[in-house]
Amino acid sequence: MASKVDRCLLIARFQPLHYGHLVALRDAFSKFDEVIVVIGMASQSHTPENPFTAGERILMVRETIKWDNMPLDKVITITLPTIEVSRVAVHYVKLYSPPFTSVVTLNPIVERIFREEGYAIMRPPEYDREVYRGSYIRKLMAEGSPKWRELVPKPVADIVDSVDGESRIAMLYRDRIPGYHWE
Numbered sequence: 001m002a003s004k005v006d007r008c009l010l011i012a013r014f015q016p017l018h019y020g021h022l023v024a025l026r027d028a029f030s031k032f033d034e035v036i037v038v039i040g041m042a043s044q045s046h047t048p049e050n051p052f053t054a055g056e057r058i059l060m061v062r063e064t065i066k067w068d069n070m071p072l073d074k075v076i077t078i079t080l081p082t083i084e085v086s087r088v089a090v091h092y093v094k095l096y097s098p099p100f101t102s103v104v105t106l107n108p109i110v111e112r113i114f115r116e117e118g119y120a121i122m123r124p125p126e127y128d129r130e131v132y133r134g135s136y137i138r139k140l141m142a143e144g145s146p147k148w149r150e151l152v153p154k155p156v157a158d159i160v161d162s163v164d165g166e167s168r169i170a171m172l173y174r175d176r177i178p179g180y181h182w183e
Helices: 019-030 054-067 087-096 108-116 134-143 148-152 154-162 166-173
Strands: 006-010 036-039 075-079 102-104 121-122
Touching: 006 019, 019 036, 019 054, 036 054, 054 075, 054 154, 075 148, 087 108, 102 108, 108 121, 134 148, 134 166, 154 166
Parallel strands: 006 036, 006 102, 036 075, 102 121
Antiparallel strands: none
């Protein structure tokens, strides 16, 4: 029989992972035995809102956790395909995830649907959300501004560089391919 482990679920798209996410991860690790990191919208990539693949984002999470000396053996990473956000989504998350007691989120819709299903909600410390926001970081990348590098941990910048992510995002914003979503 497995021992009782207090796990939380931290859901984000990580497009890309930034210092705001890192603050949330650190906080979750300080309060729970294990952290389940859910890579949301995993079936989408190469779009303006979701330019990075699920695999690239998993690497961002793992490499940042190692870089920050957090316990990698205390993290479980799962991917969640793109699904409509509703109470039904909670049941999908439960299918993809080991049991958890709490959900870490700043998203009011995610907070509500998990609360309605009986989960405890933990709001991570806010970390200058005007600057540490994926949409802002992607905009800086699209403009060719090196300032984005100051907003993400070094392993994330290295991964973005390794996949030529800056030019990928610039192309996605420049070409405005019909049918894609825009901020």
